[in-house]
Amino acid sequence: MQDDNKRFVERDRDWHPPAYAPGYKTSVARSPSQALVSLQTSSVSELTGPDFRRLRMGPDDNDLLMNFREDPALAGTAGLPVGERIILFGRVVDQFGKPVPHTLVEMWQANAGGRYRHKKDGYLAPLDPNFGGVGRCLTDEQGWYRFRTIKPGPYPWGNGINTWRPAHIHVSVMGPSISTRLITQMYFEGDPLIPLCPIVQTIKDPEAVETMIGRLDMARSRPMDCLAYRFDLVVRGELQTYFENP
Structure with a gap:
């Protein structure tokens, strides 16, 4: 992002946890054993493309209640996913509050039982035939994005005995080009499992953890329908959202 004095705001590398974090067991095998090498971009397309404004979006791409229905012709609530209905929304901005318009925001998540629609997910919770767990949308001129979905359930994993x-919901924002893609996770405020999670515990700065928490917004909730959670994405600078290392 640009300002009057310099072209880029330097990224604070201490914002991220160490790649090697034994408490998060899979990081042991995935952490690099040699020093990282900086690679220069090789083409203009890596810096400037693609232009997502030309991306064809389906009418229900950002509506996870509708985009995987077993029978879209069913009327009313028949064939809708099971679970607590929610709205996830927010703005994509830089640290100066400048919006990032027309950029691709993608999200994916487990269903209400805590199970992903993935062949390697062996959790005993059942799949929901009417819920795919993925969505996408483009930010508008002011950087706003919006999804309608089901609140995902927690799930066990093999990092420890219990x-x-x-x-959580995984959120990806593409930025101005494919090479600037950033990925984070949104947790729900007040969840007692957040401080117990070994992945969250690798982030030592409490302020970084706070950037990953979606806030309940009753003003944007729909009465007798669904609650809303606001999750803004700050893509650059001192106040940036915590993003996962690629």
Whole structure:
């Protein structure tokens, strides 16, 4: 992002946890054993493309209640996913509050029982035939994005004897080009599993953890329908949202 004095705001590398974090067991095998090498971009397309404004979006791409229905012709609530209905919304901005318009925001999540629609997910919770767990949308001129979905459930994982992941939604924002893609997770405020999660515990700065928590917004909730959670994405600078290392 640009300002009057310099072209880029330097990224604070101490914001991220160490790649090697034994408490998060899979990081042991995935952490690099040699020093990282900086690679230069090789083409203009890596810096400037693609232009997501030309991306064809389906009418229900950002509506996870509708985009995987077993029978879209069913009327009313028949064939809708099971679970607590929610709205996830927010703005994509830089640290100066400048919006990032027309950029691709993608999200994916487990269903209300805590199970992903993935062949390697062996959790005993059942799949929901009417819920795919993925969505996408483009930000508008002011950087706003919006999804309608089901609140995901927590699930156990093999990091420890009784280790559970808090309910969370994965969010990807593309930025101005494919090479600037950033990925984070949104947790739900007040979830008691957040401080117990070994992945969250690798982040030593409490302020970094706070950037990953969606806040209940009753003003944007729909009475007798669904609650709303606001999750803003700050993509650059001192106040940036915590993003996962690629």
